[in-house]
Amino acid sequence: MELSEERFNEIKEAVRLHLEGHEKRFTHIMGVVRMSEYLAKKYGYDPIKAKIAAVLHDYSKYDKNIELLSKEDQKECIKYPFLLHAYLSEYYAKNLFKIMDKDILNAIRNHVIGRLNMSLLEEIVFISDFTEEGRTYEDCIKCREILLNKGINEAIIYSYEATMNHIEDNNPHPLQIEVLKSYKEKIKNA
Numbered sequence: 427m428e429l430s431e432e433r434f435n436e437i438k439e440a441v442r443l444h445l446e447g448h449e450k451r452f453t454h455i456m457g458v459v460r461m462s463e464y465l466a467k468k469y470g471y472d473p474i475k476a477k478i479a480a481v482l483h484d485y486s487k488y489d490k491n492i493e494l495l496s497k498e499d500q501k502e503c504i505k506y507p508f509l510l511h512a513y514l515s516e517y518y519a520k521n522l523f524k525i526m527d528k529d530i531l532n533a534i535r536n537h538v539i540g541r542l543n544m545s546l547l548e549e550i551v552f553i554s555d556f557t558e559e560g561r562t563y564e565d566c567i568k569c570r571e572i573l574l575n576k577g578i579n580e581a582i583i584y585s586y587e588a589t590m591n592h593i594e595d596n597n598p599h600p601l602q603i604e605v606l607k608s609y610k611e612k613i614k615n616a
């Protein structure tokens with residue numbers, strides 16, 4: 427299926443309907459779309475692909491049908507419940523919206539805690555989720571300043587340091603520590 431502005435608008439409408447009753451969530455999603463589009467243009471990535479990944483990233487924020495996932499993913503989500511909505515959103519992106527683009531699917535799947543060697547699109551959606559204009563926590567405002575004034579790598583480091591202090595049940599995923607370390611290496615060698 428062609429990834430066009432029309433396709434983006436169709437998906438956006440489906441997301442809006444799916445999240446009826448959760449208007450604040452939809453507003454957040456549109457903030458992520460705008461930030462992702464801005465960053466895609468700034469860093470040289472296809473803005474339509476960035477917008478499609480962003481608009482779908484929290485599609486399943488309130489879905490609970492864990493049984494749709496592979497056994498392995500189910501196990502991971504039981505241990506780290508904050509991952510469920512991301513894995514389910516990836517599932518619907520693929521199976522309902524017929525998105526086959528691996529970069530988009532990865533950006534949706536990995537938007538909560540990131541991963542090692544993220545693609546540019548994964549980085550864009552990950553950091554846009556934390557820094558979109560509707561985020562008014564002090565940490566998010568500071569991170570947005572870093573993103574706009576220093577760059578995406580510096581902002582990613584800041585967001586990891588900030589989130590690991592408050593992630594649900596204080597149960598940080600071991601990957602977060604590893605990814606943070608890898609970004610620190612990356613800016614040291616830049």
Ligand SMILES: [Fe+2]
Pocket residue numbers: 454458483484555
């Ligand atoms: Fe989000």
